[in-house]
Amino acid sequence: MEPPTGVLASLLQFFRFLPYFIGLLLLGTIKGVLFFPLVCLLMTVGNSALILGLWPAHLCWTYYCVIRAKQVGPVLKLVLCPLIFVVLILWPVVGIVSSIVGGAAYGFLSPVFATFDAVGEGKEDEFYHCVYDGTWSTIQGCFTVIRDFKDVCFHSYFSIMDDLRDRGPPDAKYYEIRILHLPGAIVAGVLGLLIDVPVISILALFKSPFMLFKGWHRLLHDMIGREGPFLETICVPFAGLAILLWPLAVVGAVMGSMVSSVFLGAFAGVVAYQESSLMMGLHYIVAALSLYDEYSNDVLDMPEGSCFPRPSYRKKEASLQTQSRTPSFSKPNSFQKMPSQNGSLRRPMVDLKPIELLDGLFKECHRHGEVLVSEGIISVKDIEDAKSGKENQGVFSIGLPAYCILQMLIQSAKANSLGLLLSDNTEITSTNRPKDTFFDWFLNPLLVMKEQIKAENLSPALEDYLGKSVLLNGDPERLRSCCTVNAPEDEVKRAELEALARRLRGITKSISRYPTFRRRFETLTRSLLENMATKSGRDRSRNGSGSAARTRSSIVRFLSDRSFKRSKSESNSDIELHNPIEKDVEIQ
Structure with missing residues (x-):
């Protein structure tokens, strides 16, 4: 579908699209309001049960692996133990709150997006899909999220901790902490939090109106001229939804800036420790403000530069800059010959x-x-x-x-x-x-x-x-x-x-x-075993070899495991397939 040309044609297309968009929005909102309490409850209960149920194991195993870690020195272990305890205490609170917020957001937004998505996929019965899509699929997606979260808490966590416990130190040297430089690092980190967090938060609040009106201006301009996200017909409903949800995006950006300011400020302690200099940590505190100001100006298409100075906070930066200005520059091997395009x-x-x-x-x-x-x-x-x-x-x-x-x-x-x-x-x-x-x-x-x-x-x-x-x-x-x-x-x-x-x-x-690797891995395992069972069955029917029957019998016993059971619709065919093999095994 070609976009309309001319101002009158664009306005006419806009007024024709407006009631259609409002109707889809109302339908999606109704489904979201109906389903988000259930999805929020399921995700909160499921994730909270995993967090609280595995928390004692996480506590004990984390301390065990850190104490047995070969890459960590004794002094660093003493410093990490109280920090780990704080993180483990905060983990259930953060995890449960995130599950509540994430479940509510997913339960509401998933039916809304599915309603708009049902229109642009060329489906035969669009009205049916507008009503049905985003209902049962949202419930299934909720269980998928819980399943992936379980894999992260169980499989991924223990895999990481086992590597920490078993992996030897590189070059026969373990990581150790320099106690003499800890006070300076702590002072720099505290000052970074006290200075960077409020200043960056004020900058984010000050620039939020620019982000709001510039985003609305850009989206409305694209909507009238059928440009950008409004160029493709399938993207028009989502782009229209973006106009309504843009204030939420601005609020999220401001909150993200406030959260990131905590890490930016605390990183001053890391810089002071790495450079063994409190002054370098203080330089970073000022430079972090300049970095954030310049980055936000680039994102919002505001004038370049920053009103904050940007001092050097790395001792090697001056020497590297001096080397880059020298006329004798030796190109590395990777730049000597450009690869063929x-x-x-x-x-x-x-x-x-x-x-x-x-x-x-x-x-x-x-x-x-x-x-x-x-x-x-x-x-x-x-x-x-x-x-x-x-x-x-x-x-x-x-x-x-x-x-x-x-x-x-x-x-x-x-x-x-x-x-x-x-x-x-x-x-x-x-x-x-x-x-x-x-x-x-x-x-x-x-x-x-x-x-x-x-x-x-x-x-x-x-x-x-x-x-x-x-x-x-x-x-x-x-x-x-x-x-x-x-x-x-x-x-x-x-x-x-x-x-x-x-x-x-x-x-x-x-x-x-x-997060999704384990679920796909089990699907791969089930598929390969089923194919092996089918192929061994064909080999058994051709030559009647006993070895093929024994191989197939072991596969059948493996497929009968609880975690690999098929649906009830396939159970009848499975029984018919298994019985002849079981009889052959008994005869042998």
Whole structure:
């Protein structure tokens, strides 16, 4: 649908759209008012039960892991123990309050957005979807949030704490605190809180009217001219909703500035401790005000600069600035030759989200997992151990995702991609990457590893060895049994490949702590086991081998576990499928 041209046509389109928008808004608001108490109650009860139920375990296990941590020195442990107790005391309060606010916001806004979304998807019965969408799906989404929160509190938390307890200190040195510099750091942190928090809060309140009216001016201008978010017809309802909810966005921005000012001010203590100078901490207090003022001016399109001075708060900054002014500048190797852009320009440039990338990773895990299971590299025991949490080597839970990521890195290196090239030829670059800071923690190390793989110029045999080493966690016995090539004779080459494999598995282990990872992992496990059961059934019908029957029987017993039961609609077919196998096992 082309946007209207001319002022009269734009006004006519606006007046025609206005009652339609108001009707959808009223319908969505009614559904939100009806459902948000129930969703808020469910999310509050579910999350609160998890928080309070696991709090004693979190308390004991946190102190146990901190005391046993090899990377932390004794003095630092004494300092951390009271701080950890304060955090653990505040955690139930913050978690329960956040669950109440988050449940209320999700329960109200989800039906509203689903009502608008039902109009622009080309559905056959739009009236039915306008009424139904956002009702049962909101309840399901609430249970999904509770499930993911449980995985974070149980799986992700204990995984992080186990790493803290078991990981050895780097270079045989542990982290220790310098007691002599603690008083200066505490003074700088307190002064930062007393100065930065009120000043930044006043600045945020002073600039909030500018943000409110500039945002309304921009949105109304786009609405009349059918530009920006109003250009596409499917986005018009959401853009109109943004006009009404813009004051809430301004309030949220002001509150976010106030909360961030606490961390900005307290960071002065960190600067004073790192630089071993109270004066540098005081410099940072003033510089933080200038940084916030300049950043907010850029966001609001206000005049550049700041009325606050910006002193240097790092001792190395002056020397680095001096070096940058010298005429003899030596370019690093990464700037000597720009990578080719021919392949990148042909890739589809789309905006990506971390959830979509995680879904793509599990699709690749399913595809590669079927191949590796059929080849016997991944066994049923590996999958059973991963499901029960007894997988010591992590072949299935960590090795398989790491193996899929490695294949993506190898493909990106061979294609001379500027970013990461996915299996569907979608390229992740700095322009279309997800804007989440959490994603940058994984993207930047993966880009470095891609360049390392490109520099290694691995042969197909070494690629196979590296892939199996990543998958099997360097287990020499399993590597000899399944790998077609032995380890490189060159010790330096072998050490580089082993370090690359360990680093990739470490990154994958960090990705496994993502809130939705565990739920998708169990779906992958169930799907692979069902496919294995189906294929072994076909093999059993062809040759009638007893080994296939025993394999299928073990899979059937695994699928009958409580956490992997299917729905009732599939139970009849399951019973018909299981009975012949059980009889064969009894005969054997």
